[in-house]
Structures are given as structure tokens and as C-alpha cells.
Amino acid sequence: MSDAHAEPTAEATWQGGGSPFAVGHKKLGMWLFIVSDALTFGALLMAYSYLRVANDWPTPFDFYPAIIFSSVMTLVLLSSSLTMVFGVSCASKGDRAGTKKWIWATILGGLLFVVLHSYEWNHLIHEGLTPFSSPYGTPLFGATFFTLTGLHMTHVAIGVVYLAVIANGFGRGKYDAEDVEVVGLYWHFVDLVWMFIFPMVYLLSTKV
Amino acid sequence: MATEVAEHLEVHRHPEPTNFWTKYIFSIDHKVIGIQYIILAIVAVFVGMALSLLVRLRLVWPDKPIEILGTLFPVGAPEGVMTPEFYLAMLTMHGTMMVFMVLTTAPQGGFGNYILPIQIGAADMAFPTLNMLSFWTTFVSFVTLCAAFFVQGGAPIAGWTAYPPLSALDEATIGGYGQDLWLLSIAFFCIGSLLGALNFIVTTLQLRAxxxxxxxxxxxxxxxxxxxxxxxxAFGVLLSAGVLLLMDRLGGTSFFIPGGLLVNDIPIDHTGGSPILWQHLFWFFGHPEVYIAILPGMGVTSHILATFARKPVFGYKAMVYAVVAIGALGFVVWGHHMFVSGMSPYSGFVFSVLTMCIGVPSAIKTFNWIGTLWGGKIRFTTPMLYSIGFVSLFVTGGISGIFLGQPSVDLFFHDTYFVVAHFHLIMGVAAIFGMFAGVAFWFPKFFGRMMSEGMGKVHFWLTFLGVYAIFGPMHYLGVIAHPRRYAETTSVDYLGAAGANEIHYFVTMAAMITVTVQCLFLINVVWSLFKGKRVTSDNPWEATTLEWVTATPPAHDNFEGRIPTVNHGPYEFSVPGAPRDYVMQCNAPDAAPARKSGE
Structure with missing residues (x-):
């Protein structure tokens, strides 16, 4: 038996005593979480597609307000990904103030998304759309709509809290650049999911 | 950047806990968590066995009053006679208990948690706190499942697969909260398993010595x-499906409930959903789940066969590729559970061919197990017997799988006892034998005492013969078209004429004896804990892997700060020219002349 500790190394190695991808545990863990969460969303999107094909699906969304509104939401969310990139970049350069600033910009984008989305939900609920009834046709429209966007919004809300924790901790030196990168991965993933939900739930249901 | 990654790679060394709560209850030590999982599984397996006995009793004596049941379950068994719904509830809970709380927890969460970090030379899992959370989430899931027995309406009756519309509509059942609790329990279980899986992958990739x-x-x-x-x-998909079904039950949606449904002449106010959609989502999880149950048993078997045959595993690389192939194919064969649900013949054909493909890596594994035994200096210890039993059960259960993978044959067999025999042998009993082998093999490492070989061997033979006596005749029941899941078939003419009643009687007797024999296993564990022979070395089996160089039982951080360096393959037994008949993985590079195998 050797007395030497397994020396950690920053080089990628499959030989043991290091990381095969030269990443920390948290980053690899987040990638794996993203894979599994992608399957969770994938299952819902599959179920939605299955039911959409099997039913006479309504296309109730007017160009204004629904599509304009959801496009603005998309723009906000995508912009928040950009600010996140700046945040990660600052963090890797050791610029703590800059990182904090950009993460807070990201949080603002996320919050704006949640507010806009709640407004949109409110509007639809006023029109009579619920998970179990729909003024437009099959009640499954409401069921799938609220399930998909609801789960996504939950992810955004969790992301906002997660970002705030990291921004605060990074400023105080509790977290380092990799922690910022890891929260960035999560945030980009939440955006990416929206890039599936937006066309499949909104654009495909535009009134023509 | 370099130092940052290095910091992240450091094993999270946590101080040794000092009080009872942090040491044994909310422990973040993977060894304690592993034992917790195993204890959970042992409790669940005895509950599950008791349920299966009720099921067996109902099948043989459908209208005979059993007084104690009447006292315990005044609604489910009025005056001691089990109602058909009660039978289905017991069946459902038996399946759920066994598949989730036993076959998924013990092999992976139990043995994997305890042994994997030590075998790769790590001080703990990559995320020790997450590991603790995984267990406690699973525990909450277990408690939630048990609660389903005691709520109004009783335990759910829709089977462990929870097929809608039966599982979705209260109109179709007694109603109540049983099914809701079941779904909540499964959702918790998914989360616990996902966290655990993530932890295992990171640990294996990052923390190898x-x-x-x-x-x-x-x-x-x-x-x-x-x-x-x-x-x-897989679990993420089940989580989604479970949430959708829960919404159907509680939120008034109709994801899985079709339109125009009449239940007991009551029109159901739902439209547009599809019960088949549930089956797709469920089995996309369900088939990989079968491999989640059996793969660790395969690993333990390979490990133990090599150790006690004193030979390297035959075809190590082929074994690795076969495991990976079985895992990958497991995700593209879910449709073979749905041949009778209505499916395009073309889809059925594709699923059938892919299913047959799994026969290839499975056969490679079986061949290699026999190749490992061939010409070995076999030591017939108890763990070795269980492992050989595993191979036997795996082959018996696997062959009937080839039958069921053919749509044309499956159309006949699907809803018969043939399927019951098939999946119990391969996924249930074979996996359980893997666990028995694991307990007998690692018990000296866990507790520093050997298990009783005498009791172990008696238990092995009685259980081995017992499970064949239970599940062997069920193949015949399937061939005579005996439907499964039915609470009462004693008065069905064509079954009685073919001898089904006598067979049920025999199977029930065999089941009662086999269940009783399991108490012997429990006695062996408890007796050995206090009276077992103390181990005289850290490596009583003369094995090669890293868990046998640690102290017995291993210290809090496993290697007492001295992580070994690995110089050898995992199964270097009987190396020509080596001083002993085994070379441990951490022995000096020149401890054995270089050889190809296992490298």
C-alpha cells in the first residue's frame, strides 16, 4: 500500500487519482442533474406531443397579446442567459464586483420573466382556462399548458433563489468561480427548456 | 484555475461524528447509510413476503375465514374472508414494496453505498450530505407507502404498474387516498433515487484511486x-408520469383518462386522455428498472465466482461491454411490456428484435460465469453457493424471457402466470440471491465476524429448492392459460380440469415453507453479529479488491488517510509465478509477473 494521497490534479485523467474531464464534483454533478432533468421535461413534452396528435388540438393564441407577450418573455430569458455568461466570465477573471453585478442582472431577468408569465397565466385563467377546462376546445390544452409552463416556471423560480444565494456567497468569498459556472449551467438549461416550450406550446398554437 | 479544480477534487473529509444522532441516524458516512438502506430493505422484504402469503392464501382458500384477518382488517376481510379488492390491494403493495423498497434500495443504495467508495479507494461518496438526503427521502417514501394501508379506502389496487383508468378513477375502485399516497411515495422515491444515482456516477468517475x-x-x-x-x-420519466397521474386524480385533468368511459354504468366526465400514454411513460422507466434490480446482482456474482474459483473472471472486458450493452438496450425495449395493449405490428416487430438482442450480452455473461468456474479450485462457501444459485435462476428466468419477447407468443402468455414465473425468477429471486451472496460475502467486513456457514448452507438449499418449487409450476399454470391477477379461480372448470387447484395448493405450501426459512437467514444475521467467529485477518476470503485492505470494520474515512495506489487488475488469482494464489490490486507492481487479463 502506498502512503501517498491520491493527489488531485487539474489534468483530465482516466487513470484514477483525478477527474476524467478535469472538472470538480459539483460541475459534473450539475451536468448529470441536467441530463436527468432533461428526461423529466422530455417525458412531459412527449406526453404533450402524444396528446396533441391524438386530439383535435385548438390554436387559440392571438398574435396580440399572447404571442407578442411570450416573445418578450423569451427575449428577457435569453438576455438573462447573456448576462449570466458575463457573470461567469467575470468570475473566472476574479472580478468579484463584476460577477455580483451580472448575476443580479440575471436575477432581474428571471424575476421579470416570472412576473410576465404570471400576468400571462392570469390573463388565460380570466378567459376560463384551467387544468381541467378550456374555453378553446379539449381540456387537455389547459392541462398540458399549465403542467409544462408551471414546471418550467418552478425551475426559473428555484434558479432565481439559487442565483441569489451564489451571488451573495460569492461576494463574501464563500463560493468560487466554479460555483458561479455551475449555477450558470443550470440557468442556461432552464433557458434551453423554454426554447422547446415556447415553439411547442405557444407558436404551434397560434391562431391562423 | 488549476488550483481551483484541485480544490474541488479533494475528498470532502468530514470529521468523525461524536454523538449518537450524527453517527447512526443522520449520518453522512456512506457505510452507515449503506447499512440503513439494507435495514430498510429487510423490513420491506418481510412486509412484502407477508403480503405475498395473504395473496397465496386467498388463491387456495378463497372463502375460508381466517379469524385473525377479520380482526386486523374488518373492512378488507370481513369475518376473516378476504374480499377480491383486498386481494388486489395486497398484490399491489407486495409488488410495490418488493420492486421499489427492496430490489432498488438494497443492491444499489445498500451494498453499492457501502462497498463502492471503498473498492475505488475513496474516503466517502462525492457528496456525502446528498447521500444522507437520498436515504431519508427514500425513508419518507417508504413511510408514505406504508401509510396507504391505513387510510380510508385502504391500499391501492391498480398493481405496481398503476395502470389507468383503474388507478386514475375513484369510480373504478373503493376510492380513498391509497392511490394518492402510492403516487406520492413513488415521487419521493424517484427523487431519492435520482440524487443517489447522480452521486454514484460522480463518485465512480472522480474518486478512483x-x-x-x-x-x-x-x-x-x-x-x-x-x-x-x-x-x-429512468426515474425522471417516472417522476413526470407520476405527477401527471396525480394531477388526473387530484387536479381534475385527464392525461390518462379517455373520453366516453363508462365505469359501473356511470359516465366519466373526462375526455381526450390516453391510458396507453401512461404505459409508454411507465415502461420507459419500468424496463430499465428491471436492470436496476438485477445488474448489481450480476456484479456481485461475477466478483464472488472469481474469488472462490480462484480464477480471474473469464473475459473481463466482455463482461464490462455486456453490462453496458444490457444497460443501453434496456432503454429501447419498453414496448415488449405492451404487446397486448394494442400496438402496430411493425412497432411490435422492432421491440421484439431489440428484446432478442438483449439475449446476446446476457448469454455472454452466463457463458463467462461458467468459464470462470471451469477448471477453478472452487471453494464452496455460502456466498459462492448463493452466486451459483444466482446463475441458475438467471438462466431459468432469462430463457422464459426469450419466449415472452416474441409478440405472437406473448399474446397468449402475457396475462398468465407464465409472466409471474418469469419476472419473479429473474428480477425477484435472482436479485435476492445476489443480495444474499453480498451479505454473506461482506458480512465479515461490515462487522468483523463471519456468518455461520452451517446455517447459511441450510438456508441456501431450502431457499433454492423453495423458490423453484414456487415459481417452477407457475410456468405450467401459464401454459394452461391461467390468468394472473385474478382473486379467485378455484371454481373455473378448465383450470380445475388441468390441475390448477392442486398446483396452487402446492405452490402456497412451498411459499409458506420458503418464507419461514427466511427467518433462518435473519437468525443467522443476528446470531453472527454476536456469536459469529471473529475474523483473524482483514482479508478472510483471500480476495483481491481494495475493501479487503481496510481495517475491519473500515475506519470512518475508510483508509485512515492512506489512500492506496492501484497496480493490478481486479481479479488476479492464481497468477503463475506469484508467491500467493492472489495478487491484491494495491500490491506492488512487481508482486506478479505482468499478464494481460484484467488489464
Whole structure:
């Protein structure tokens, strides 16, 4: 038996005593979480597609307000990904103030998304759309709509809290650049999911 | 950047806990968590066995009053006679208990948790706190499942697969909260398993000791690793499906409830959903789940066969590739559970061919197990017997799988006892034998005492013969078209004429004896804990992998700060020219002349 500790190394190695991808545990863990969460969303999107094909699906969304509104939401969310990139970049350069600033910009984008989305939900609920009834046709429209966007919004809300924790901790030196990168991965993933939900739930249901 | 990654790679050394709560209850030590999982599984397995006995009793004596049941379950068994709904509830809970709380927890969460970090030379899992949370989430899931027995309406009756519309509509059942609790329990279970799977993958990739390449990993580690990948990809889908079904039950949606449904002449106010959609989502999880249950057993078997045959595993690389192939194919065959649900013949054909493909890696594994035994200096210890039993059960249960993978044959067999025999042998009993082998093999490492070989051997033979006596005749029941899931068939003419009643009687008797014999296992565990022979060395089996160089039982951080360097493959037994008949993985590079196998 050797007395030497397994020396950690920053080089990628499959030989043991290091990381095969030269990443920390948290980053690899987040990638794996993203894979599994992608399957969770994938299952819902599959179920939605299955039911959409099997039913006479309504296309109730007017160009204004629904599509304009959801496009603005998309723009906000995508912009928040950009600010996140700046945040990660600052963090890797050791610029703590800059990182904090950009993460807070990201949080603002996320919050704006949640507010806009709640407004949109409110509007639809006023029109009579619920998970179990729909003024437009099959009640499954409401069921799938609220399930998909609801789960996504939950992810955004969790992301906002997660970002705030990291921004605060990074400023105080509790977290380092990799922690910022890891929260960035999560945030980009939440955006990416929206890039599936937006066309499949909104654009495909535009009134023509 | 370099130092940052280095910091992240450091094993999270946590101080040794000092009080009872942090040491044994909310412990973040993977060894304690492993034992917690195993205890949970042992409790669940005895509950599950008791339920199966009720099921067996109902089948043989459908209208005979059993007084104690009347007292315990005044609604489910009025005056001691089990109602058909009660039978289905017991069946459902038996399946759920066994599949989730036993077959998924013990092999992976139990043995994997305890042994994997030690076998790869790590001080703990990559995320110790997450590990603790995984267990406690699973525990909450277990308690929630048990609560389903006691709520109004009783336990759910829709089977462990919870097929809608039966599982979705209260109109179709007695109603109540049983099914809701079941779904909540499964949702918790998914979350616990996902966290665990993530942890296992990161640990295996990141924390291997120096020199431990992927192709030097013990096969146990390989199977836990692949099982974790399956869990990571499968449980998320079940989580989604479970949430949708829960919304159907509580939120008034109709994801899985079709329109125009009449239940007991009551029109159901739902439209547009599809019960088949549930089956797709469920089995996309459900088939990988079968491998989640069995793969760790394969790993343990390979490991133990090599150790007690004193030979390297025959075809180590082929074994690794076979495990990976089985895991990958497991995700593209879910449709073979749905041949009778209505499916395009073309889809059925594709699913059938892919299913047959799994026969190839499975056959490779079986061949290699026999190749490992061939010409070995076999030591017939108790763990070795269980492992050989595993191979036997795996072959018997696997062959009937080839039958069921053909749509044309499956159309006849699907809803018969043939399927019951098939999946119990391969996924239930074979996996359980893997666990028995694991307990007998690692018990000296866990507790520093050997288990009683005498009791172990008696238990092995009685259980081995017992399970064949239970499930062997069920193949015949399937061939005579005996439907499964039915509470009462004693007065069905064509079954009685073919001898089904006598067979049920025999099977029930065999089941009662086999269940009783399991108490012997429990007695053996308890007796050995206090009276077992103390081990005289850290490596009583003369095995090669890293868990046998640690103290017995291992110290809090496993290697007392001295992580070994690995210089050898995992199964270097009987190396020509070596001083002993085994070379441990951490022995000096020149401890054995270089050889290809296991590298």
C-alpha cells in the first residue's frame, strides 16, 4: 500500500487519482442533474406531443397579446442567459464586483420573466382556462399548458433563489468561480427548456 | 484555475461524528447509510413476503375465514374472508414494496453505498450530505407507502404498474387516498433515487484511486455505475408520469383518462386522455428498472465466482461491454411490456428484435460465469453457493424471457402466470440471491465476524429448492392459460380440469415453507453479529479488491488517510509465478509477473 494521497490534479485523467474531464464534483454533478432533468421535461413534452396528435388540438393564441407577450418573455430569458455568461466570465477573471453585478442582472431577468408569465397565466385563467377546462376546445390544452409552463416556471423560480444565494456567497468569498459556472449551467438549461416550450406550446398554437 | 479544480477534487473529509444522532441516524458516512438502506430493505422484504402469503392464501382458500384477518382488517376481510379488492390491494403493495423498497434500495443504495467508495479507494461518496438526503427521502417514501394501508379506502389496487383508468378513477375502485399516497411515495422515491444515482456516477468517475483505470474496476463497481446511469435516466420519466397521474386524480385533468368511459354504468366526465400514454411513460422507466434490480446482482456474482474459483473472471472486458450493452438496450425495449395493449405490428416487430438482442450480452455473461468456474479450485462457501444459485435462476428466468419477447407468443402468455414465473425468477429471486451472496460475502467486513456457514448452507438449499418449487409450476399454470391477477379461480372448470387447484395448493405450501426459512437467514444475521467467529485477518476470503485492505470494520474515512495506489487488475488469482494464489490490486507492481487479463 502506498502512503501517498491520491493527489488531485487539474489534468483530465482516466487513470484514477483525478477527474476524467478535469472538472470538480459539483460541475459534473450539475451536468448529470441536467441530463436527468432533461428526461423529466422530455417525458412531459412527449406526453404533450402524444396528446396533441391524438386530439383535435385548438390554436387559440392571438398574435396580440399572447404571442407578442411570450416573445418578450423569451427575449428577457435569453438576455438573462447573456448576462449570466458575463457573470461567469467575470468570475473566472476574479472580478468579484463584476460577477455580483451580472448575476443580479440575471436575477432581474428571471424575476421579470416570472412576473410576465404570471400576468400571462392570469390573463388565460380570466378567459376560463384551467387544468381541467378550456374555453378553446379539449381540456387537455389547459392541462398540458399549465403542467409544462408551471414546471418550467418552478425551475426559473428555484434558479432565481439559487442565483441569489451564489451571488451573495460569492461576494463574501464563500463560493468560487466554479460555483458561479455551475449555477450558470443550470440557468442556461432552464433557458434551453423554454426554447422547446415556447415553439411547442405557444407558436404551434397560434391562431391562423 | 488549476488550483481551483484541485480544490474541488479533494475528498470532502468530514470529521468523525461524536454523538449518537450524527453517527447512526443522520449520518453522512456512506457505510452507515449503506447499512440503513439494507435495514430498510429487510423490513420491506418481510412486509412484502407477508403480503405475498395473504395473496397465496386467498388463491387456495378463497372463502375460508381466517379469524385473525377479520380482526386486523374488518373492512378488507370481513369475518376473516378476504374480499377480491383486498386481494388486489395486497398484490399491489407486495409488488410495490418488493420492486421499489427492496430490489432498488438494497443492491444499489445498500451494498453499492457501502462497498463502492471503498473498492475505488475513496474516503466517502462525492457528496456525502446528498447521500444522507437520498436515504431519508427514500425513508419518507417508504413511510408514505406504508401509510396507504391505513387510510380510508385502504391500499391501492391498480398493481405496481398503476395502470389507468383503474388507478386514475375513484369510480373504478373503493376510492380513498391509497392511490394518492402510492403516487406520492413513488415521487419521493424517484427523487431519492435520482440524487443517489447522480452521486454514484460522480463518485465512480472522480474518486478512483491512482492507477485504478476504468478497466481495472471490479465488476461490482461497473454494475453499480451502469445501474446509476440507468437510474439517472429512468426515474425522471417516472417522476413526470407520476405527477401527471396525480394531477388526473387530484387536479381534475385527464392525461390518462379517455373520453366516453363508462365505469359501473356511470359516465366519466373526462375526455381526450390516453391510458396507453401512461404505459409508454411507465415502461420507459419500468424496463430499465428491471436492470436496476438485477445488474448489481450480476456484479456481485461475477466478483464472488472469481474469488472462490480462484480464477480471474473469464473475459473481463466482455463482461464490462455486456453490462453496458444490457444497460443501453434496456432503454429501447419498453414496448415488449405492451404487446397486448394494442400496438402496430411493425412497432411490435422492432421491440421484439431489440428484446432478442438483449439475449446476446446476457448469454455472454452466463457463458463467462461458467468459464470462470471451469477448471477453478472452487471453494464452496455460502456466498459462492448463493452466486451459483444466482446463475441458475438467471438462466431459468432469462430463457422464459426469450419466449415472452416474441409478440405472437406473448399474446397468449402475457396475462398468465407464465409472466409471474418469469419476472419473479429473474428480477425477484435472482436479485435476492445476489443480495444474499453480498451479505454473506461482506458480512465479515461490515462487522468483523463471519456468518455461520452451517446455517447459511441450510438456508441456501431450502431457499433454492423453495423458490423453484414456487415459481417452477407457475410456468405450467401459464401454459394452461391461467390468468394472473385474478382473486379467485378455484371454481373455473378448465383450470380445475388441468390441475390448477392442486398446483396452487402446492405452490402456497412451498411459499409458506420458503418464507419461514427466511427467518433462518435473519437468525443467522443476528446470531453472527454476536456469536459469529471473529475474523483473524482483514482479508478472510483471500480476495483481491481494495475493501479487503481496510481495517475491519473500515475506519470512518475508510483508509485512515492512506489512500492506496492501484497496480493490478481486479481479479488476479492464481497468477503463475506469484508467491500467493492472489495478487491484491494495491500490491506492488512487481508482486506478479505482468499478464494481460484484467488489464
Amino acid at each position: 491512482k492507477g485504478l483505470t476504468m478497466m481495472r474496476l471490479p465488476l461490482t463497481v461497473w454494475t453499480w455505475f451502469v445501474t446509476a446511469i440507468l437510474g439517472l435516466l
